Amino acid sequence: MxxxxxxxxxxxxxxxxxxxxxxxxxxxxxxxxxxxxxxxxxxxxxxxxxxxxxxxxxxxxxxxxxxxxxxxxxxxxxxxGICHACGDDISIARLKARPVTTLCIACKNSQEEEEQNRGD
Missing domain, CATH: 1.20.120.910 (DksA, coiled-coil domain)
Structure with a gap:
């Protein structure tokens, strides 16, 4: 960046x-x-x-x-702008939408899927 x-x-x-x-x-x-x-x-x-x-x-x-x-x-x-889960860069578009994010979209999707599977 x-x-x-x-x-x-x-x-x-x-x-x-x-x-x-x-x-x-x-x-x-x-x-x-x-x-x-x-x-x-x-x-x-x-x-x-x-x-x-x-x-x-x-x-x-x-x-x-x-x-x-x-x-x-x-x-x-x-x-x-660096994903805390995988270490890749978080896209500028994602950061503009949610500048406080710590996860890239792929890791966030994975996290949400895991939560959904656990019933959180």
Whole structure:
């Protein structure tokens, strides 16, 4: 992978990280500022459901933050874009679709087949 491609992924990963962190800040602000009371129990239930959904999304994003940070570390260490299973290069198209990936498409397919066979 050339320097231009590495820089593209560095910028993409940093943008992903900053976007997630910004959403997290906005969620915290919204939840601390929202002191609404609801006269209708259905409205309260809807608000609580929305809040729980938002928190689940933020939890998924929290896990993604760790993956992004690891991908940035791989960029710094020089092993970004190399499959952890077979050692081959991960295609640029796959990295553009999922820049945090650690497996090439062939190894990911094999992993998914194994999980499916085990019933995971």
């Amino acid at each position: 050339d320097q231009k491609e590495l820089e593209y992924f560095r910028e993409a990963l940093n943008k992903m990280l900053n976007d997630i962190l910004q959403k997290g800040k906005e969620t915290i602000e919204d939840m601390t500022e929202s002191g609404e009371t609801y006269a209708d129990p259905a409205d309260r239930a809807t608000a609580e459901s929305d809040r729980a959904f938002t928190l689940r999304l933020r939890d998924r994003e929290r896990k993604l933050i760790k993956k992004i940070q690891k991908a940035i570390k791989r960029l710094e260490d020089g092993d970004f």
